[in-house]
Amino acid sequence: MRLVPKRGRLLTPIVGLLGMAVGWIPDWVWAGGEKATNLVVVADTRRVSGIMKYFANLYNTNTLLFAVWAVVLTVLFGALLGLLMDWLMSRTGIDLKTRKIIEH
Amino acid sequence: MRRRSVLGIMVILLNLCLASAGLCAEVSQGKCLKFDEGSMSITLEEYDTEFSQEHPYGRPTGITSVYNASKAQIGAPPKVGDILRIAYEVKGTERVAIKVMNVTRQDLMKK
Amino acid sequence: MEWLYLYMPIAGVTIFWPGLVLIGFSVGVIGGFFGMGGAWMVTPGLNILGFPMAFAIGTDMAHIAGKSMISTIRHSKFGNVDYKLGLIMVLGTFIGIEVGAQLVMYLERLGKVESTVRWIYVGFLALIGTMVFYDYYKATRKKRMGVVEGEKGAEGITWYKTLHRIKIPPVVHFKTAGFTCSVWLPITVSFMTGLLAGFLGIGGGLLRMPALVYLIGCPTHIAVGTDLFEVMISGLYGAFTYSMKGRIELVAVFVMLTGAAVGAQIGTVATKYAKGYGIRIAFGICVVACMVSIILKEFGFSSLSAAIILVTIGLMSAYITVIMIKGAAQELREKKALARSLAKAA
Numbered sequence A: 001m002r003l004v005p006k007r008g009r010l011l012t013p014i015v016g017l018l019g020m021a022v023g024w025i026p027d028w029v030w031a032g033g034e035k036a037t038n039l040v041v042v043a044d045t046r047r048v049s050g051i052m053k054y055f056a057n058l059y060n061t062n063t064l065l066f067a068v069w070a071v072v073l074t075v076l077f078g079a080l081l082g083l084l085m086d087w088l089m090s091r092t093g094i095d096l097k098t099r100k101i102i103e104h
Numbered sequence B: 001m002r003r004r005s006v007l008g009i010m011v012i013l014l015n016l017c018l019a020s021a022g023l024c025a026e027v028s029q030g031k032c033l034k035f036d037e038g039s040m041s042i043t044l045e046e047y048d049t050e051f052s053q054e055h056p057y058g059r060p061t062g063i064t065s066v067y068n069a070s071k072a073q074i075g076a077p078p079k080v081g082d083i084l085r086i087a088y089e090v091k092g093t094e095r096v097a098i099k100v101m102n103v104t105r106q107d108l109m110k111k
Numbered sequence C: 001m002e003w004l005y006l007y008m009p010i011a012g013v014t015i016f017w018p019g020l021v022l023i024g025f026s027v028g029v030i031g032g033f034f035g036m037g038g039a040w041m042v043t044p045g046l047n048i049l050g051f052p053m054a055f056a057i058g059t060d061m062a063h064i065a066g067k068s069m070i071s072t073i074r075h076s077k078f079g080n081v082d083y084k085l086g087l088i089m090v091l092g093t094f095i096g097i098e099v100g101a102q103l104v105m106y107l108e109r110l111g112k113v114e115s116t117v118r119w120i121y122v123g124f125l126a127l128i129g130t131m132v133f134y135d136y137y138k139a140t141r142k143k144r145m146g147v148v149e150g151e152k153g154a155e156g157i158t159w160y161k162t163l164h165r166i167k168i169p170p171v172v173h174f175k176t177a178g179f180t181c182s183v184w185l186p187i188t189v190s191f192m193t194g195l196l197a198g199f200l201g202i203g204g205g206l207l208r209m210p211a212l213v214y215l216i217g218c219p220t221h222i223a224v225g226t227d228l229f230e231v232m233i234s235g236l237y238g239a240f241t242y243s244m245k246g247r248i249e250l251v252a253v254f255v256m257l258t259g260a261a262v263g264a265q266i267g268t269v270a271t272k273y274a275k276g277y278g279i280r281i282a283f284g285i286c287v288v289a290c291m292v293s294i295i296l297k298e299f300g301f302s303s304l305s306a307a308i309i310l311v312t313i314g315l316m317s318a319y320i321t322v323i324m325i326k327g328a329a330q331e332l333r334e335k336k337a338l339a340r341s342l343a344k345a346a
Helices: A003-024 A028-034 A050-061 A063-090 B002-020 C017-034 C039-049 C053-078 C083-110 C114-144 C159-165 C184-200 C205-216 C220-244 C250-273 C276-298 C302-345
Strands: B026-036 B041-047 B060-068 B083-091 B094-102 C005-008 C013-016 C171-174 C179-182
Touching: A050 A063, A050 B094, A063 C053, A063 C220, A063 C250, B026 B060, B041 B083, C005 C017, C005 C250, C013 C017, C017 C039, C017 C053, C017 C205, C017 C220, C017 C250, C017 C276, C017 C302, C039 C053, C039 C276, C039 C302, C053 C220, C053 C250, C083 C171, C083 C184, C083 C220, C114 C184, C114 C205, C114 C276, C159 C179, C159 C205, C179 C184, C184 C205, C184 C220, C205 C220, C205 C276, C220 C276, C250 C302, C276 C302
Parallel strands: B060 B094
Antiparallel strands: B026 B041, B026 B083, B041 B060, B083 B094, C005 C013, C171 C179
């Protein structure tokens, strides 16, 4: 355990910096990949409001940040649902820690 | 360790929020009246957001505006009469297009 | 009935959301049981709901990543995930996917890819299907004749035993999966399956799960868990690249994920009550259904192909749910009986 905080101390600024870098990379760096797909979609921000408007707007203006959000939110929501379901399943009384491997 | 990883996640999320601040595009939709490929400017007759069976893209408002699409991502090339949806920013007096979607010519339902 | 329809802000269409939940749920059940993403199952369902196909792949990828995460958490508690093996395989998978994607782009420049890709896919599915059923046939014959080798019981195909003998250093022991082999075996296998996945434009669980069983020599349960770990990582990567291209509908991802969370529990817990060969056979049936649907699509019978997939999903998820409920009920009954007899003894 003594090694862990050391790595943690190093990890925090690295992760932070990485997050910064991803957030601030100019769009033109990524623009090259767009040409292959000839499909451009604009989300209609006139019809939505609130948080939906934020994401629709992001979709239009900064695809990179939108992609990062998509991944982060998927992970967070997945983890949240996973833990919630875990808690629910543990209340059923089924043994969820062991199983025998029976091939036949 | 747990506190630090939570902190790390918070830093990333904060960055995401900060990085997006200040970016705000507007969207307009309407009929393409002119597309000048030399100067990459699009003239659009704007439609409103009253969608209905007869007007699936909104009703014409009669307002026309010009968009500078020289730096925009453009999907299918616009032709006169196409319904376009444009995300743009207002820079000074000019409307600078970011993305131009050709609603008429691209079928989103197809794979 | 307006509340049953949800507005998708990016695609600009309204979708019958219980349909999305149902797709997420049933593919969640199947995915948790077999250790695959099931992208090929989602598309026809989305098509019927009127979901714009331009957003199908990205939406799928993200939802599959989230769902696999939920299943991996559960499988991990059972000890079904060999993280060491999984992490080593991630390496091969990624390089493979990139090389495969480049290969497709190269072929695209030469022209006429889609049909070729589809037929290669069919060929592989036929191969896997044959392998699964042949293995089952051989194993049951051995079992009937009373041949039992090793702790795993009678096995049909044992190619991995030969592959384990190739000891190119470094040689690694995988504790959870319970075997020792050269580190190059999982790397090569994951590279090959990744290559195919990138080339065919699929998640790869359909190929990787049998590869883990037959080539690497994982017990079926651990193959399922470890494969889900792979699916999760490649799914996240896929979700990122497709979002960059604007091909994702986030609202749909969350709606499907909610259904998948419940389905994944059922599918994953069901593996506890299922026998390894039972999982293999049901998997084989899915592979055959997938193959038939692709052939039908190639010849222009799109609706029939969709129908076959939907019927397979329906029956399979129902079958797995029954396994889970029966098994769980039995376990709880036994526990109660045990408690009663203990109380009596006291």
